[in-house]
Amino acid sequence: MRILIVEDEPTLGQQLKSTLEQNGYAVDLSTDGEDGHFLGSTEEYDAAILDLGLPEIDGLTVLGMWRKEKRNFPVLVLTARDSWSDKVAGLDAGADDYLAKPFQTEELIARLRALIRRASGNASSELTAGPVRLDTRSGRVTLAGEPVKLTAQEYKLLSYLMHHKGKVVSRTELIEHIYDQDFDRDSNTIEVFVTRIRKKLGADVITTIRGLGYSLDDPDEAPRE
Template sequence: MRILVVEDDPDLSRQLKQMLKEQGYAVDVATDGVEGHFLGDTEPYDGVILDLGLPQIDGVSILQKWRADERKMPVLILTARDQWSEKVAGFDAGADDYLTKPFHTEELMARLRALLRRAAGHTTDVIEIGDLVVDNRAARAFVNGMGIKLTSHEFRLLAYMATHKGRVISRTEMVEHIYDQDFDRDSNTIEVFIGRLRKKIGTDRIETVRGLGYRLVDPDAPQTS
C-alpha cells in the first residue's frame, strides 16, 4: 500500500513517514500544496493524509481539485483547526475522515486502516485466503498458523495482493503501489519478489496469468468454470 503525506511541519512529516514505513507502507511526502496536489493528481496512491493549513495551496482547495478530476483515493484530513465549519468544509470538499492535532498515533493509524479497508471492500485488517492470513495491523502474515518472515517489500506486495485477492494485478500496478517515489522502480524486480513469496507461502497460491500479471488465490477453494 502506498500513502501520500501532505504536511508542511518537517518534524511531523518525518514522524508520520517513519511510523507509516514501520507499519509496512510505501510513503511519499509533500511539504506544500503545489507539490501535494501534483503528486496526488499524477500518482496512484491508496490513501492520503492531508493537512489543511499548507503554503501555496490550502488543503481544502487541493481536495476539491482532486475530486473534480475524479481522484477517488481515500483522504484523511489532519489539521490544527478544530472549528466545526472547517470540518464541514473538509467533508464537503471530499474528505473521508478528519483528525485534529494534537493526536495519538494509534488513532491516526486506526483511522487510516479503516479508510483503506473500506476502499478495498474489507471489514477487518485481517485478510484470509484459505490458510494464508495477512494481518495489515500487525504487518505480519501466517500460513497454517505459523508466522512467515518477510522483508518490507515482500510484505507490501503480499498485502496488496491480499487486499485485491482473486483479481489479476499487472506488474506495473504492483510497482506503482509498493514503492515510494524515490525508489528505483523496476518492474523486473516484481518477478524476484513473486518468486520469494512463492517459496514462503506456497507455489500454488500465486497464479501467473500470462501477459496480464499475477493473482493471489486459495488453491484449495472449489474452481469455478
C-alpha cells in the first residue's frame, strides 16, 4: 500500500512517515501544496493524508483539484481546527475522513486502515474471456471495449458460462441455473440463446462440445497447440 503525506511541518511529517513505514506502508512525503498536488495527480496512491493548513496552496484546494481530475484515492484530512463547520466543509469537498490535531498515532493508523479497506471494497469484479468482458457488479458486457446490449436471458446464460470458464456445461445444467423451478426440459431455448449470443459476441466465444454441452474458453490462457 502506497501512501502520500502532504504536511508542511517537517517534524510531524517525518514522524508520520516513519510510523507508517513501520506499519508496512510505502510513503511519499511532500511539504507543500503544489508539490503534493503534483504527486497526487501523477503517481498512484492507495490513500493520502492531507494537512489543511498548508502554506501557498490551501489543503482544501488541493483536494478539490484532485477530485476534479478524477483522482479517487481516499483522503484523510488533518487539521488543527476543530469546529464542526470546517469538518463539514472538508467532508463535502471530497475528504473521506477527518482527524483533528493533536491525535494519537494509533487512531490515525486505524482510520487509514478503515479507509483503505473501504476503498478496496468496491473494486469491480470483472470476468474476461478473450475480447469479452463481463462486469458482474454493473451488469455490463463489452466486446473489445465496445458495450454490447444483451437481453436478460442472454445475460444470465453468458454470466453462468463465464463464471464457469473452461468447464464443460451441459444444457441441463444451464436450464437448471437460468430458470427457476422446473422448466420444460425438452425445449431448445438454450440453443436459441447460444446462437443469439454468438451473433452478438462472435461465433468462437462459446465452444460446442457435441453430446456434452458448451464451454467458454479463454484463448489468452489456454495456449493453443
